[in-house]
Every structure is written in C-alpha cells, then in structure tokens.
Amino acid sequence: MIPEIGHFALVLAFIVAIAQGVVPLWGAHKGAGRLMSFADQASYLQFGLLTLSFAALAHAYLVSDFTVLNVVQNSHSLKPILYKFAGTWGNHEGSLLLWVWMLALFGAAVALFGKNLPPSLRARVLAVQGIIAIGFLAFMLATSNPFLREIPPPLDGNDLNPLLQDPGLALHPPLLYVGYVGFSLVFSFAVAALIEGRIDPAWARWVRPWTLVAWTALGAGIALGARWAYYELGWGGWWFWDPVENVSFMPWIVGTALLHCVSVVEKREAFRAWTVLLAILAFSLSLLGTFIVRSGLLTSVHAFAVDPERGVFILVLLFIAIGGSLLLYAWRAPTLTGGGSFGLVSRESGLLLNNLLLSTATATVLVGTLYPLFLDMITGEVVSVGPPFYNKTFVPLSIPLFVLMGIGPFLAWKKADLGRVFNVLLIAALASMAVAAVAAVLLGGGPVMAVIFLGLSAWLVISSALEMAERVRLFRIPLGDSWARLKGLPRRQWGMTLAHAGMGIAILGMTGSTVWKDERIETLQIGQSMEIAGYTLTLDSIDDVVGPNYQSEMATLSVTYGGSDLGVLQPERRFYPVQQMPTTEAAIRISLGGDLYAVLGDTRAAGAQGYLVRVYYEPLVIWIWIGTVVLTLGGIISIAARQPRLAKTRQRVRQAPQPAE
Amino acid sequence: MKPKRKRLAVVAAALLCLGGATALVLTAFDESLAYFYSPMNIVAEPPGPQQPVRLGGLVAPGSVERTGTDVRFIVTDEVENVPVFYSGILPDLFREGQGVVVEGKLSRGGLFEAHTVLAKHDENYMPAEVADALKASGAWRHGEPPPGVTLPPENAGGGYTQ
Numbered sequence: 001m002i003p004e005i006g007h008f009a010l011v012l013a014f015i016v017a018i019a020q021g022v023v024p025l026w027g028a029h030k031g032a033g034r035l036m037s038f039a040d041q042a043s044y045l046q047f048g049l050l051t052l053s054f055a056a057l058a059h060a061y062l063v064s065d066f067t068v069l070n071v072v073q074n075s076h077s078l079k080p081i082l083y084k085f086a087g088t089w090g091n092h093e094g095s096l097l098l099w100v101w102m103l104a105l106f107g108a109a110v111a112l113f114g115k116n117l118p119p120s121l122r123a124r125v126l127a128v129q130g131i132i133a134i135g136f137l138a139f140m141l142a143t144s145n146p147f148l149r150e151i152p153p154p155l156d157g158n159d160l161n162p163l164l165q166d167p168g169l170a171l172h173p174p175l176l177y178v179g180y181v182g183f184s185l186v187f188s189f190a191v192a193a194l195i196e197g198r199i200d201p202a203w204a205r206w207v208r209p210w211t212l213v214a215w216t217a218l219g220a221g222i223a224l225g226a227r228w229a230y231y232e233l234g235w236g237g238w239w240f241w242d243p244v245e246n247v248s249f250m251p252w253i254v255g256t257a258l259l260h261c262v263s264v265v266e267k268r269e270a271f272r273a274w275t276v277l278l279a280i281l282a283f284s285l286s287l288l289g290t291f292i293v294r295s296g297l298l299t300s301v302h303a304f305a306v307d308p309e310r311g312v313f314i315l316v317l318l319f320i321a322i323g324g325s326l327l328l329y330a331w332r333a334p335t336l337t338g339g340g341s342f343g344l345v346s347r348e349s350g351l352l353l354n355n356l357l358l359s360t361a362t363a364t365v366l367v368g369t370l371y372p373l374f375l376d377m378i379t380g381e382v383v384s385v386g387p388p389f390y391n392k393t394f395v396p397l398s399i400p401l402f403v404l405m406g407i408g409p410f411l412a413w414k415k416a417d418l419g420r421v422f423n424v425l426l427i428a429a430l431a432s433m434a435v436a437a438v439a440a441v442l443l444g445g446g447p448v449m450a451v452i453f454l455g456l457s458a459w460l461v462i463s464s465a466l467e468m469a470e471r472v473r474l475f476r477i478p479l480g481d482s483w484a485r486l487k488g489l490p491r492r493q494w495g496m497t498l499a500h501a502g503m504g505i506a507i508l509g510m511t512g513s514t515v516w517k518d519e520r521i522e523t524l525q526i527g528q529s530m531e532i533a534g535y536t537l538t539l540d541s542i543d544d545v546v547g548p549n550y551q552s553e554m555a556t557l558s559v560t561y562g563g564s565d566l567g568v569l570q571p572e573r574r575f576y577p578v579q580q581m582p583t584t585e586a587a588i589r590i591s592l593g594g595d596l597y598a599v600l601g602d603t604r605a606a607g608a609q610g611y612l613v614r615v616y617y618e619p620l621v622i623w624i625w626i627g628t629v630v631l632t633l634g635g636i637i638s639i640a641a642r643q644p645r646l647a648k649t650r651q652r653v654r655q656a657p658q659p660a661e
Numbered sequence: 662m663k664p665k666r667k668r669l670a671v672v673a674a675a676l677l678c679l680g681g682a683t684a685l686v687l688t689a690f691d692e693s694l695a696y697f698y699s700p701m702n703i704v705a706e707p708p709g710p711q712q713p714v715r716l717g718g719l720v721a722p723g724s725v726e727r728t729g730t731d732v733r734f735i736v737t738d739e740v741e742n743v744p745v746f747y748s749g750i751l752p753d754l755f756r757e758g759q760g761v762v763v764e765g766k767l768s769r770g771g772l773f774e775a776h777t778v779l780a781k782h783d784e785n786y787m788p789a790e791v792a793d794a795l796k797a798s799g800a801w802r803h804g805e806p807p808p809g810v811t812l813p814p815e816n817a818g819g820g821y822t823q
C-alpha cells in the first residue's frame with residue numbers, strides 16, 4: 001500500500017509541477033497577483049508530495065519490502081541499516097527521486113524566505129523550477145518509476161554494489177545533488193531575470209547565497225568522492241580524470257567563476273549578461289553531470305543502468321533545457337548592457353581574467369570528456385582520454401589562475417594601485433619561492449612543474465595571510481586595535497580568505513601525493529618483511545574474518561620506522577556472496593607527512609611464493625582533505641554572512657511609505 | 662581607460678586564453694590519446710612501440726601465469742591471441758574467460774606490456790568496447806549470453822577460498 005501512495009504522490013507532484021510551471025508565468029505576464037502567488041502554494045504542495053513519495057521509498061528500503069522491484073535489485077535484508085537507508089538513493093530511480101525532492105525543497109525555500117523578492121520575479125523563478133520538475137518527473141514516471149512491484153516477491157534482494165557500501169559514499173550523492181539542484185535555482189533566477197529583462201544588485205544579493213550553497217556542497221561532495229576513491233578502490237589515487245568525475249568537477253569550476261562574477265554584479269553592476277550565461281552553463285553542466293552518469297553513455301561504477309530508451313529521453317531533456325535557455329539568452333541578453341566602468345588594473349579586471357581562465361579550464365575538461373563520445377559517433381574509432389591529457393592542458397592553465405588568486409584580493413574596485421601593494425606581493429612571492437625550494441629539497445628533488453605547484457601552494461596561503469594582515473593593519477597600529485579590527489571583519493572576508501588558503505593547502509597535498517608517491521609490490525611469506533620510504537612492514541598472519549554481509553581475509557602487517565614500533569596495518573580482501581563480488585579494503589596509516597597505504601593481493605593466486613602485498617607511500621596526501629575542509633568552511637562562513645546592504649534596503653523600503661501616509 | 666580600448670583588451674585576453682588552451686589541447690591530443698584495439702585489429706595493424714594504446718578482449722582460459730609480482734596472460738577475441746605482460750596486483754574482478762581492458766604499449770616482439778589492467782566493475786557488465794570487439798570477431802554471436810558471464814565454479818558455491 002505504501003509504495004502505491006508514493007507512486008500516487010509522484011503522479012500528483014507531476015500535475016502540480018505543470019500548474020506551477022504555467023500559471024505563475026501567465027500571472028506575472030498579466031500582472032495578476034493572485035495567479036503569481038499561486039507559485040508559493042504550488043511549491044509547498046510540490047514539496048509535501050515529493051516528501052511523501054521519498055519517504056515511501058525510504059520506508060520500503062528500511063523494512064526491506066521485497067515486493068518493490070527497486071528494493072529487490074539494490075538491497076538485501078542483511079545489509080547494515082545505514083546502507084539500507086542510503087540504498088534509497090544508491091540507484092538510478094531513487095537518485096532521481098532524491099534530485100526532484102531537493103528541487104522541491106529549494107523551491108519551497110524560495111517561496112518561504114523570498115517574501116522580499118519582487119512578486120513577479122519570485123513567481124517566475126518558481127515557475128522555472130516547476131518546468132524543471134516537469135521534465136524530471138515525466139522522465140521518472142515514463143522510464144524510471146521506483147515503485148514498480150515485483151509479485152511474487154523473492155526471498156531476498158540482490159544487494160547494493162559492495163564498493164558503494166561506505167559511510168562517505170552514503171553522503172556523496174546527496175551533497176553532489178545539493179550542488180546540482182542549487183545551480184538549478186540559480187538557473188531559475190537567471191531565466192526569470194532574462195524574462196523580466198532586469199538584473200540589479202538586489203538580484204545578485206539573492207543569487208549569491210544560493211550559488212554559495214550549491215558551490216560549497218558540490219565541492220564537499222567531490223572531495224568526499226575523491227576520498228572514497230582513495231581508500232576504497234585500493235589504487236592509492238584520489239582523482240583519475242574519469243569522465244564521471246569530470247562531469248561533477250565542471251559545474252564546480254563554472255560555479256566558482258559564477259560566484260566571483262555575482263559579486264561584481266552586486267557591487268558594481270558590471271558583467272550582468274556574462275553572469276546570466278554562467279548561471280545557465282553551470283546548470284547545463286549539472287544536468288550533464290546528472291544524466292551522463294546515468295545514461296550509460298559512460299560506463300563505470302556510477303552507471304546504474306544501460307537503457308537506450310532512457311538515453312534518448314535524457315538527450316531530449318538536455319536539448320530542451322540547454323537549447324531553450326541559450327536561445328532565450330541570445331534573445332534577451334543584449335538588453336543587459338552597461339554597468340560601472342573600471343580601470344585596467346582593478347578588482348573587476350582581475351575577476352574578469354579569473355573568469356576567462358576558469359572558463360577556458362572548464363572547456364579543456366569538457367573537450368577531454370566528450371571528445372571520445374563524438375569520435376566514436378562520427379568515425380567509430382574508440383579512444384580514451386586519460387590523466388596525461390589533463391596534465392598537459394588543465395594543469396598548466398591553472399598556474400596563471402593560482403597566481404592571480406593571490407593578487408586579486410589586494411586589488412581595489414574600480415581602479416587599483418598596484419604600486420601600493422607591490423611590496424607585500426613581493427614579500428609573498430619571495431617567501432613562497434623559499435618555501436618551495438625547501439620543500440623540494442626535503443622531498444628529495446623533483447620535476448620543475450611540481451616545484452612550481454609547491455610554490456603556488458605557499459603563495460596562496462601566504463598571500464591570504466598577508467591580505468588579512470593588511471586589512472587589520474597588523475604592526476602599523478597597536479596589536480589590540482588590530483585584534484578589534486580582526487573581530488570586526490565581515491564574514492564574507494573570512495570566507496574568501498579561508499577558501500583561497502584552503503585551495504593552497506589542498507594543492508600541497510595534490511602535488512605531494514602525485515609527484516612523490518612511492519609504490520612497492522612484493523610477494524611475502526608469513527614472517528617476511530618489505531621496506532618503503534624508511535618504513536618496514538612485516539607480514540604476521542593472514543586470517544579469515546566474517547563480517548555482517550561479507551567474508552574476508554585479513555592480513556596483519558606490523559609496521560616499524562627506524563626501529564620504533566608503529567602498530568599494525570590490516571588490509572583485507574572481502575567477498576560479498578550476494579553480489580558474488582570481491583573487493584579490496586586498503587589499510588591506511590595516516591600522518592601529516594604522508595600516508596602508508598597497504599593492499600592485499602589475490603590470495604587464491606598465492607602459492608608457495610607467498611602473498612602479494614602492494615604498499616604505497618603517499619606524501620602529504622592528508623593536506624588534500626584538510627585543504628578541502630578549510631575550503632568548505634570558507635564557503636559555509638560566507639553563506640552564514642549577514643548581508644548588511646540588504647538589511648539597509650529593507651529598512652529603506654519599510655520607511656519609504658511613511659511620508660506618503 | 663576608454664570603453665573601446667577596454668573592450669579591445671578584454672577580447673585580446675579572451676583570445677589569448679582560448680588560443681593557449683587550443684594549442685595545449687591539440688598537442689596533448691597528439692601525445693596522450695590512447696586508441697582502443699581488439700586483438701584482431703592489433704595484429705592486423707600494429708601500433709608503433711611508443712604509441713599508448715588500449716587492448717580489450719577476453720582473458721584466455723588457462724593462460725594466466727604468475728611469477729612473483731609478474732603476470733603473463735593472453736587476451737583473445739577467439740580470432741587472434743595477444744600475449745600480455747603485467748607487473749603488479751590484478752584487479753579484484755580479473756578472471757580467466759572474462760572481459761578485460763589493458764593499457765600500455767605493444768613491443769616490437771608482439772608482447773603487450775601493460776601498465777594498467779582494468780576488469781569489469783560487476784559480474785554482468787562487459788566493457789562496451791570489448792563487447793563490440795567480440796561481436797565483430799564473432800566470439801559473441803547475437804542472442805547468446807556474453808561470454809564469461811557464467812560464474813567460475815569456485816565462486817558459484819559462494820565460497821572464497823584459496
């Protein structure tokens with residue numbers, strides 16, 4: 001009964017979405033207040049219905065209702081409860097349901113908190129959200145209904161892919177979706193503004209926090225995915241430039257550009273058309289990210305289903321959404337010209353260059369991701385584009401970007417005086433070169449490119465710190481006054497500084513673990529040892545272990561460094577009988593200097609020669625996670641920032657009618 | 662600064678970025694694109710010894726030999742056989758008789774030196790390019806289940822012993 005309620009709610013939500021997509025648009029066109037305010041009610045109703053629907057599916061998963069086909073295919077009664085719940089979105093149908101549920105959540109949030117938006121803008125934003133929901137719900141109901149029944153029910157389910165049974169991964173898709181769906185809201189604001197033909201600082205003040213929410217969540221989701229790949233896949237890597245990784249990364253880069261651009265609209269009213277274009281692109285890439293992963297165009301652990309009917313539906317949806325919005329843009333954007341003028345050296349110019357570089361970098365990733373698809377379609381030749389391609393394109397393009405990232409915050413709006421900040425920048429540059437040189441010597445030399453990136457890492461951290469010091473006039477006024485200034489700094493300032501410094505910290509980890517990584521593979525008998533990066537690992541035993549829904553063989557390796565005992569590493573090879581799937585569980589010893597990462601090879605192949613053991617030494621890898629946490633923190637602080645100017649406008653609006661009374 | 666000159670500067674910066682990126686993309690394509698070969702293709706038109714390529718097919722049953730960390734096996738499409746050498750730990754789902762993709766270079770002697778071995782992600786899934794190659798070679802005829810999908814006996818009982 002409950003699954004039927006869920007299905008019914010989904011159908012009702014589809015009908016509400018149609019009404020939400022049409023009525024408020026008409027109302028806004030005619031200036032009819034009643035029709036416009038229908039958008040609010042429709043958004044709440046939509047959210048309620050989809051919550052009901054999602055709860056019904058989650059319930060089916062939690063109680064292991066094997067009369068529901070989706071549960072049969074993706075769950076198992078013995079699965080731990082967390083993964084039963086996470087299984088709700090660990091599959092194609094469920095993940096789409098989560099997506100539209102979030103869409104409705106964000107829509108309801110605009111209806112609830114957006115009371116101070118101009119009514120016609122709010123109505124149009126919600127209508128565009130409704131139109132997006134129409135597309136998604138039609139796709140779900142036509143090709144991907146999560147509530148299909150399986151009668152008679154089987155005794156038990158097929159289980160979730162064991163690789164995906166991981167706490168970090170339970171959170172990875174929802175975070176990515178907050179990002180994708182957040183950009184849908186920004187997109188709706190952009191399209192609504194195009195229809196209205198008006199973009200002003202008030203618009204930007206609305207768009208900015210939503211962009212921040214989307215950007216922060218997407219970044220955190222990507223980082224979680226990278227972390228998952230690092231400890232779960234057993235290859236010792238955290239990023240493979242795999243197409244499915246790229247499609248989540250591209251909206252993040254464009255989102256970064258958008259974030260910087262929106263503040264220009266807000267402060268200086270410049271770059272308005274470009275901002276709208278970026279909003280459209282960020283969402284288009286998010287759609288690509290949602291669908292390319294599911295469509296079977298790219299095969300990987302993420303591809304839940306390969307179904308041509310879905311593929312065609314997806315292409316049509318993408319075509320309508322992206323093509324339609326770009327067409328609207330081409331038609332309406334020329335009206336959005338003007339804005340404040342600015343000098344060649346100014347914050348605006350810096351951000352313009354930042355946007356150019358970010359867009360170009362995104363374009364290289366897009367080319368690398370889609371080129372094999374196009375080549376296959378046109379010539380039938382099958383090629384793969386791997387890390388070497390991105391190392392030669394994206395990586396060098398990021399150098400000027402990171403250099404600029406250190407300078408930008410020092411530049412004033414409108415017209416900046418480079419001479420005034422030149423000394424500070426020189427200090428930062430010299431200090432980073434020194435840090436890079438020392439680090440390179442400590443790591444035992446390395447390629448020029450790697451040393452450059454160590455320098456850039458230091459540059460971002462040092463320049464962020466110096467910029468902060470400059471703001472509080474450190475050592476130029478008494479320390480107590482500086483402290484007072486520091487406490488008084490707006491949260492946005494803190495957010496930016498943390499985000500820039502966090503990026504710098506992450507670069508340190510990325511560079512260290514990529515360039516100075518060490519790998520040893522040896523066959524060990526019980527009692528034999530191997531050495532890597534000064535560590536000695538001795539194979540003590542191999543034991544059989546039984547887990548809740550798997551069987552495992554666990555190696556115990558004792559680790560010593562320079563004679564001192566550092567405990568044991570216990571890598572496992574698990575076997576999940578329901579899915580007939582073996583997995584590798586790496587054992588990792590984490591430290592600030594570098595991780596020791598051990599993997600046990602296939603024990604069936606182990607004969608008289610011993611057991612295959614692979615060990616990686618990953619210098620500085622932990623700084624990637626620390627950096628992304630700082631980056632995310634920067635985002636969260638910025639989201640929480642009060643909007644002083646908005647409060648002022650509100651006051652003015654409130655006071656304005658008084659004289660008229 | 663006059664608006665006209667400013668616009669010129671913006672356009673110049675944009676062109677510089679795009680031009681630089683295009684140059685980078687083109688050189689990178691030249692050096693790092695890996696073409697996919699089936700055993701049939703690689704024997705018919707062998708790539709140069711410096712050319713990074715991917716080879717996909719089935720792991721020939723009974724062909725896997727291990728010495729320490731070194732592995733030798735044969736990738737076949739039931740028309741041609743290509744010997745492969747790899748040093749390292751094979752992926753979890755590497756099995757004889759099942760689909761595999763190896764990345765590396767073909768040496769002059771015809772031995773494929775792999776730096777990466779990719780096996781399929783789950784039991785029912787066959788890399789799309791391998792499936793196409795097998796259909797082309799006739800090893801997988803239309804309407805039949807794909808080769809290698811039946812479980813090897815050691816796993817059919819759910820056991821996982823050495």
